[in-house]
Amino acid sequence: MKTFAEMNFPGRLIAVEGLDGSGKSTQIYLLKRWLEAEGIKVYFSEWNSSELVKSATSKGKKRELLTPTTFSLIHATDFADRYERHLVPLLRAGYIVLCDRYVFTAFARDVTRGCPAEWVRGNYSFACAPDLTMFFKADLEVSLNRILEGRPKLKFFEAGMDLRLSTDPYESFKIFQGRILEQYMAMSKEFNFVVMDANENVEKQQVLVRKLVSEKIDLKKFKRRSPLPLPPSLAGDHLEKEESEDKAA
């Protein structure tokens, strides 16, 4: 799996991975705010967010009719849609793309659900590797507490109830998350994860995230050359003016 840099894309892709409740979404959000403030061309993309596939995914999850295979494929479809329509064009246009979860989420989850690793990896083989992958590793107990405190009602697939690990959703969730963590750790070296201590406080982690990003990527190169385009109302006025000038001429 080659990185976008190795494939000579002008843009760079940064991914965060980790268990639910590891704090990775907060970290990537703060990273995005910083890059934006620095005037850098940045785009954020979230796992499982393609408009096209969303209704099918939520229908499947609500009716609990997903098998490990369809669960895997519907997420691959979602990823492919975002990859082909957003990620690739933006990376070709020299953007820094931030991904809250990338293919590794599928590698870990779908394999935990029983899909063969080679099959899952093969399906995602159209995607390049991130230029930087940060894995937020909190103690399992810490991640579990963050989730279980905030959202007491666990969803069926989120808790891995389809695996019949336990009839108790909380117990099932714990076992499921533990197995996903094992899968993540097993691929950490192979995919060059930078493992972040997610037990540390949020601010300290963010300092480290920003340091890592600026060491890995020459951010100056990704600054917008021109200011942001005019809002549509002003752009419209401008056009009208031109037209009237034409008429006058």
Added chain:
Amino acid sequence: MSAKKSHKFYGHGIPRVKPEDLGGKLIVVEGADGSGRSTQIAELVNWLETSGRPTVQVGLKRSTLVSEELEKAQHGNVLSRTTLSLFYATDFADQLGNIIIPALKAGFIVLADRYIYTLMARDLVRGMDEKWLKNLYGIAPVPDAVFYLTVEPEELVQRNLSKNATLDYWESGMDLGLSREVFDSFLKYQGAMGEAFRLLQKTYKFEIVDANRSVGAVNKELRKKISAVLEE
């Protein structure tokens, strides 16, 4: 029909399904729109059920999970090729897990109105990697028989026009930009699909049935071949 249960998967198969638990028979009819596929299948179902054999039918874009979304996306013509490919694979996998596998376990005859070969041929024509497709569709059970109904593209045009008075956008491969005119595009696309099928035939060994003939003649041949499969 013998009670012997055994099927194989093309590749990894699907989690928690043992191929030796799959009895029944899986019979696939492939062919372009206008090849008489649906008519033939209706006749076959009628024949099988009359002779007391339980049957179940599956086809493309019929899953409860994604068929609506797939239809919508095709109308908007907004999907890129990998996305479209995976969307169809999801549709297939949903019917596989929820209809084909349970039916085979129960010893039913499953009649598939198109199978992974059409999906693979469409993707091959659109430049997708053959190895990638083989891995993806390694989830599919190997059918007991596959019949590919072939009709000359010129005859397909005639049949489609006499039925609908128009040529379908996707069946004409208009997304490929082969020609700006749908008539020319249809001929070129169906020619390319035929070639892709011939390429797949080398690996997947399906039986080619000349469907330029009458419905009755084709059905007679299919029944004869299916009878042999059912006695295995």
